[in-house]
Amino acid sequence: xxxxxxxxxxxxxxxxxxxxxxxxxxxxxxxxxxxxxxxxxxxxxxxxxxxxxxxxxxxxxxxxxxxxxxxxxxxxxxxxxxxxxxxxxxxxxxxxxxxxxxxxxxxxxxxxxxxxxxxxxxxxxxxxxxxxxxxxxxxxxxxxxxxxxxxxxxxxxxxxxxxxxxxxxxxxxxxxxxxxxxxxxxxxxxxxxxxxxxxxxxxxxxxxxxxxxxxxxxxxxxxxxxxxxxxxxxxxxxxxxxxxxxxxxxxxxxxxxxxxxxxxxxxxxxxxxxxxxxxxxxxxxxxxxxxxxxxxxxxxxxxxxxxxxxxxxxxxxxxxxxxxxxxxxxxxxxxxxxxxxxxxxxxxxxxxxxxxxxxxxxxxxxxxxxxxxxxxxxx
Ligand SMILES: NC(=O)c1ccc[n+]([C@@H]2O[C@H](COP(=O)([O-])OP(=O)(O)OC[C@H]3O[C@@H](n4cnc5c(N)ncnc54)[C@H](OP(=O)(O)O)[C@@H]3O)[C@@H](O)[C@H]2O)c1
Numbered sequence: 001x002x003x004x005x006x007x008x009x010x011x012x013x014x015x016x017x018x019x020x021x022x023x024x025x026x027x028x029x030x031x032x033x034x035x036x037x038x039x040x041x042x043x044x045x046x047x048x049x050x051x052x053x054x055x056x057x058x059x060x061x062x063x064x065x066x067x068x069x070x071x072x073x074x075x076x077x078x079x080x081x082x083x084x085x086x087x088x089x090x091x092x093x094x095x096x097x098x099x100x101x102x103x104x105x106x107x108x109x110x111x112x113x114x115x116x117x118x119x120x121x122x123x124x125x126x127x128x129x130x131x132x133x134x135x136x137x138x139x140x141x142x143x144x145x146x147x148x149x150x151x152x153x154x155x156x157x158x159x160x161x162x163x164x165x166x167x168x169x170x171x172x173x174x175x176x177x178x179x180x181x182x183x184x185x186x187x188x189x190x191x192x193x194x195x196x197x198x199x200x201x202x203x204x205x206x207x208x209x210x211x212x213x214x215x216x217x218x219x220x221x222x223x224x225x226x227x228x229x230x231x232x233x234x235x236x237x238x239x240x241x242x243x244x245x246x247x248x249x250x251x252x253x254x255x256x257x258x259x260x261x262x263x264x265x266x267x268x269x270x271x272x273x274x275x276x277x278x279x280x281x282x283x284x285x286x287x288x289x290x291x292x293x294x295x296x297x298x299x300x301x302x303x304x305x306x307x308x309x310x311x312x313x314x315x316x317x318x319x320x321x322x323x324x325x326x327x328x329x330x331x332x333x334x335x336x337x338x339x340x341x342x343x344x345x346x347x348x349x350x351x352x353x354x355x356x357x358x359x360x361x362x363x364x365x366x367x368x369x370x371x372x373x374x375x376x377x378x379x
Pocket of ligand 1: 068070133134202
């Protein structure tokens with residue numbers, strides 16, 4: 001597994017534990033009509049990145065929402081209409097006992113034991129189980145056009161139920177995909193025929209503590225000559241956390257089950273289109289210098305470039321995933337300009353310290369060096 005893939009997986013995993021500033025207040029007011037049948041929805045997690053958007057949308061649709069978490073992430077920001085149960089997926093699940101819900105949405109689980117332990121308690125007390133998985137479950141992400149029916153990564157260790165966050169880290173996150181796949185299987189095992197599996201690709205937007213997408217709007221906004229990776233026609237796929245969260249709730253309302261990839265946008269997006277769209281939105285004077293894959297490799301910065309991947313590389317599946325099934329089931333996408341604006345608004349409200357420590361992207365000095373070397377080579 002390459003460093004690039006490791007960083008994708010690692011950052012996907014880390015997205016569950018942010019303490020950044022003000023995510024719930026950033027949730028746009030929605031004028032969506034109330035669902036025909038109000039549901040009692042239990043959200044395992046609910047206070048990190050995508051969870052708050054699920055909570056807000058579900059409340060706006062007239063549902064009753066309970067969240068279950070440790071109370072560490074974004075404390076004090078949960079809307080007062082939602083109930084909060086405190087516990088820990090590592091064995092402290094008492095708060096879930098003796099309660100009933102229509103549907104459970106499991107956001108943060110990467111370990112099959114987390115799914116098993118929660119699902120064991122909830123079986124019989126909830127009708128359906130929604131598991132937020134990842135496109136990392138596919139056995140071969142070097143293939144383009146990942147589809148739901150493709151083979152999944154197999155766990156080949158001694159006992160998947162004994163894996164922990166620590167053992168996953170120790171594996172350099174090679175276990176991430178296989179354990180997500182096993183977690184899907186657990187959801188289906190305890191809720192046979194009643195599990196909805198959602199497999200997002202790169203989730204982006206306001207509240208994304210990984211900065212993988214955020215790097216691009218910030219960099220374009222800064223302006224000037226900017227390193228653009230590969231070729232303008234290289235594929236790009238992202239999903240706004242709000243689109244994912246809202247669609248998840250609509251799927252819950254429809255009672256849909258089965259596995260669904262969830263990436264955006266609806267029509268093909270290229271790296272060049274993404275950067276130009278961001279440039280237009282930010283009214284920036286940025287000029288893009290496209291630097292080819294080989295040179296990025298030579299300069300050893302190819303793995304520092306977030307989200308983009310070389311079409312010749314081993315992870316092109318992450319940026320060419322087929323989401324047609326989800327689109328047929330009502331997945332919609334807000335314009336990229338909305339994602340760009342909301343991401344920048346959110347990021348600029350973070351503390352000065354947080355803003356000074358971007359967690360992804362090329363450092364300005366390094367970018368200047370690589371561009372100078374690239375121009376020198378062109379002479
Ligand atoms: N980010 C990406 O690009 C990406 C891509 C593909 C798939 N995914 C998947 O999408 C999901 C995203 O989840 P999210 O972070 O947006 O969900 P979220 O529900 O918004 O946030 C994670 C929640 O989990 C809770 N939590 C963490 N550890 C816990 C524990 N030990 N016990 C109880 N609660 C715990 C956190 O609260 P406390 O800290 O207060 O407990 C927080 O409420 C993940 O499954 C991830 O693998 C992400």
